[in-house]
Amino acid sequence: QVITGGHYDVDCRLEDPDGIVLYKEMKKQYDSFTFTASRNGTYKFCFSNEFSTFTHKTVYFDFQVGEDPPLFPSENRVTALTQMESACVSIHEALKSVIDYQTHFRLREAQGRSRAEDLNSRVAYWSIGEAIILLFVSI
Numbered sequence: 706q707v708i709t710g711g712h713y714d715v716d717c718r719l720e721d722p723d724g725i726v727l728y729k730e731m732k733k734q735y736d737s738f739t740f741t742a743s744r745n746g747t748y749k750f751c752f753s754n755e756f757s758t759f760t761h762k763t764v765y766f767d768f769q770v771g772e773d774p775p776l777f778p779s780e781n782r783v784t785a786l787t788q789m790e791s792a793c794v795s796i797h798e799a800l801k802s803v804i805d806y807q808t809h810f811r812l813r814e815a816q817g818r819s820r821a822e823d824l825n826s827r828v829a830y831w832s833i834g835e836a837i838i839l840l841f842v843s844i
Contacts, residue, residue: 706735706812709819710762716753722746732756763819765812773801 707713712732719728719738722745728738742748752764776790776797786794 706765707733708763708765708812708815710754711760713762715762715764716755717750718753719748719750721748763815765815767808 707715713734714732715734716731717728717733717736718726718730720726721743727740727748730736750766754760754762776794
């Protein structure tokens with residue numbers, strides 16, 4: 706997700722260890738991509754701001770690698786979970802969704818803070834300009 710800068714869009718590309726492009730999108734503000742690695746090696750991703758070189762951009766990205774380990778080592782057993790174990794599993798799932806919501810709200814807060822700071826600087830410069838003009842008019 707692009708947090709700050711320009712029209713909030715950026716290019717993104719993901720390549721596997723052989724250089725084969727797995728994902729390529731142009732001018733995206735937010736996107737999600739899920740894939741299963743077919744082989745071991747170094748996967749490369751690149752964010753490009755080629756079409757908007759005058760604007761500095763801040764990009765947030767998150768990797769979620771692999772599956773969560775089982776909450777209980779004997780979770781794959783044949784018998785049913787006890788009431789305490791099933792409550793723990795449901796609480797664990799709820800807390801994972803809370804983490805996702807917190808990340809979303811932190812990103813929104815960062816965007817809002819960036820816009821507020823930009824607006825504050827513009828108002829400050831405008832006020833300084835008006836003060837200088839008022840000083841010249843009064844002289």
